[in-house]
Amino acid sequence: MDVTIHASFLPHNDPDASLVFYRDCLGFEVRHDVGYDGMRWITVGPADQPGTSIVLQPPAADPGITDAERRTIDEMMAKGTYAGILLSTADLEGTFARLRAENAEIVQEPTDQPYGVRDCAVRDPAGNMLRIQEQR
Numbered sequence: 001m002d003v004t005i006h007a008s009f010l011p012h013n014d015p016d017a018s019l020v021f022y023r024d025c026l027g028f029e030v031r032h033d034v035g036y037d038g039m040r041w042i043t044v045g046p047a048d049q050p051g052t053s054i055v056l057q058p059p060a061a062d063p064g065i066t067d068a069e070r071r072t073i074d075e076m077m078a079k080g081t082y083a084g085i086l087l088s089t090a091d092l093e094g095t096f097a098r099l100r101a102e103n104a105e106i107v108q109e110p111t112d113q114p115y116g117v118r119d120c121a122v123r124d125p126a127g128n129m130l131r132i133q134e135q136r
Contacts, residue, residue, distance in 0.1 A: 004051065005052055008053075008055070010083050010084075011058070011077060011083055011128065012126045013125075017125035018042060019033070019044075021102075021104070025099055028044040030043070039061055077126055082128070084128055086131050086132075087131070090135045092120060092133070092134035095120075104124075105123040106121075107122055107129065108121040120132050
């Protein structure tokens with residue numbers, strides 16, 4: 001079998017703020033920016049990895065989600081407990097400095113973890129947790 005990761009989904013509640021964060025702070029390219037019925041899906045990814053993307057999506061676009069579930073999703077996003085992703089970089093200190101300079105919400109500065117990686121953590125404008133590991 002030849003299976004690869006094509007896209008992961010993260011919710012957003014402010015498409016413009018998410019676009020600025022992923023494009024300008026992280027340096028991802030914008031691959032698609034699609035609006036439909038008052039909602040917006042933005043696909044971003046690293047320029048040197050054209051086959052791997054993150055789709056920033058409205059968190060409750062599924063018509064099967066109830067109003068109570070939408071409220072729960074909103075509450076979890078506000079706390080930063082709804083979604084997250086693990087990224088990696090060859091220059092953790094430089095990446096962290098850039099995120100700090102762009103006023104990203106810092107959760108954890110670069111740290112050597114007891115399980116063998118060095119990483120940091122930030123939240124995007126929607127509250128999604130991004131852990132960024134240093135490539136070794």
